[in-house]
Amino acid sequence: MKTSIEKLFDLTGKVAIVTGGTMGIGKGIALRLAEAGASVLITDIVDTSEAAATLRDIAALGRKAQYVQADLSDSKNLEPIIDQTIEAFGDLHILVNNAGIFSYCPVTDLTEELWDKTQAINLKAVAFLSKLAVKKMIEKNHGGKIINISSVDSIKPSGNLSHYDSSKGGLRMLTRAFAKEVGRYGINVNDIAPGGVTTPGVAKMAGDNLSPEQKEAMKTQMEQFIQMLPLQRMGEPEEIGNAALFLASDASNYMTGSTMVIDGGLLVM
Ligand SMILES: NC(=O)c1ccc[n+]([C@@H]2O[C@H](COP(=O)([O-])OP(=O)(O)OC[C@H]3O[C@@H](n4cnc5c(N)ncnc54)[C@H](O)[C@@H]3O)[C@@H](O)[C@H]2O)c1
Structure with missing residues (x-):
């Protein structure tokens, strides 16, 4: 019997973490996953009052949401995110590594500080939060979905973003490396490469x-x-949310180690 389209995209009973989920693309993703039925833990560096609007929007969809304020660039903040997800919702099925920073900087002005900060948030935090999530998914023995938000800049540099482009290029390879190792546990790992999104x-x-x-x-x-x-x-955060919904759902069960490019055609310009 074929699965119905409705069932294919139904995330009822699933628990998701969205990093950097209070605004922008992360908010677009968090709302889409919640709309499909998931309970969502949002984590971000901003304080709880700034996150409140996103939590209210999720509650208005009739779904459960929690907030954990954390600076992802500090590795000791990562384990509490997984712990609080389990404490709040009892499980973890979907991790969206969305939080990221980007600022223009020509190579001639590049500083070690900007380089290290960019790699710490855009790449290192993803590796270590994904490690913890994967261990939890293996322990729970039910597979899972990891979705990394890379960028078209990981494929074609746009200029004056060498520190960012390197972190996102690394993230695309991290996606593939994780996918190769954890597929046997029913865990799919893919990335979305957005173009320009408002x-x-x-x-x-x-x-x-x-x-x-x-x-x-x-x-x-x-x-x-x-x-x-x-x-x-330009693209809208909701349009990246649509791609994330596909990758979080059963509709993408045979897809791993891949990149979904959502760029309005930027790469064929
Ligand atoms: N907007 C675009 O055009 C575009 C294009 C390609 C890729 N991306 C990627 O999409 C992701 C989201 O981008 P956006 O445009 O929505 O950015 P944004 O700045 O609007 O939102 C990023 C979120 O990440 C959070 N964040 C930043 N540093 C953090 C830290 N140290 N710890 C925890 N949270 C932190 C911010 O507070 C914010 O909520 C990023 O990874 C970005 O590189 C964006």
Whole structure:
């Protein structure tokens, strides 16, 4: 008997963690997974009052949500995230490694501090949180889904982001390495490579530390970029949420070690 489409995307009874889930792409993913039935633990560096709106939105969908404030760049903060998920919901089926930082920096200005911070959040935290999640999924003996948010920059550098592009290139390989080792436990590991998506992080990058002239130049550059994109618009967090729902659901059960590119055609520009 074929599984119905409704059942294929049903996450009722599943427990998900979404890192960096209070805003932007992470929020889009958290809401989609909750809408499909999952209980969601969001973890982020921002304080609880900033996370409250996302928790309210999930509650409005009739789903359960918890919040853990944590700086993922500090490894000692990772185990409590898994522990609190188990304490709150009794299980763990889906981990979305979404939290990430990005800031423009030409290679000639690159500092060790920016390099280390970027790798710590975008790559090292993903490796060690995934390790803990995988151990829990193996212990529970029910498989699971790990979804890493990489970037089209892991495939084609956009310029002035060498520290970021390296972290995301590493993340794509980490996805494949984990997939190879944990497939035998029924754990699927894939990544999503978004192109340009409208988020607070992108708005901040376009505005931070820029003079009015630089901001104007950035605005023009952005408008030209959008016109050249085959789909001629930025993506929305919800559209990355849709891809994450596919990877979190039974619809993707035979997919592992792969990258889903969701970029409005950026890579064929
Ligand atoms: N927006 C885009 O165009 C785009 C494109 C490609 C890839 N991505 C990737 O998607 C992910 C989300 O990006 P976004 O645009 O939504 O960014 P965003 O800045 O809007 O949101 C990122 C979230 O991560 C959290 N975060 C940052 N540092 C953290 C830390 N040390 N510990 C815990 N949480 C931390 C932030 O507080 C925030 O909630 C990132 O990994 C980013 O690299 C974004």
